[in-house]
Amino acid sequence: MAIDGLKITLGEVSKTAGQLRTFNQTLSTKLHEIKTDMNNLAQYWESDASSTIRGNFNALEPRFEEYRQVVDNYAKFLDNTVTYYNDAESKINNNASMFK
Numbered sequence: 001m002a003i004d005g006l007k008i009t010l011g012e013v014s015k016t017a018g019q020l021r022t023f024n025q026t027l028s029t030k031l032h033e034i035k036t037d038m039n040n041l042a043q044y045w046e047s048d049a050s051s052t053i054r055g056n057f058n059a060l061e062p063r064f065e066e067y068r069q070v071v072d073n074y075a076k077f078l079d080n081t082v083t084y085y086n087d088a089e090s091k092i093n094n095n096a097s098m099f100k
Contacts, residue, residue, distance in 0.1 A: 010082045010085060010086065013078050013081060013082050014078070014079065014082050016078060017075040017076075017078035017079050017082075018075075020071055020074065020075040020078070021071075021072065021075050023071075024068055024071040024072060024075070027068075028064070028068050031061075031064050034057070035057060035058065035061065038053070038054050038057055039054060039058075041054075042054060
């Protein structure tokens with residue numbers, strides 16, 4: 001497909017969906033590691049500031065999960081777009097081949 005000189009292939013769309021999933025998983029893993037490290041610091045750093053930062057970070061966990069799901073859903077949307085486009089293209093091609 002091309003729009004004003006912009007060309008996007010279905011392969012690129014599929015590749016982008018995969019990259020989004022990879023980046024999303026990497027980010028999720030890193031955020032989990034940070035949470036674990038911060039919570040482990042509690043045994044070495046006892047103060048109001050320590051409690052505050054851990055509490056605030058841990059409170060963000062549901063938001064991180066929401067964003068992870070949004071990115072996953074967008075990757076699924078891209079995959080579905082490729083599937084539906086391929087299906088439509090195939091049906092159009094089959095119907096067009098009837099005109100002989």
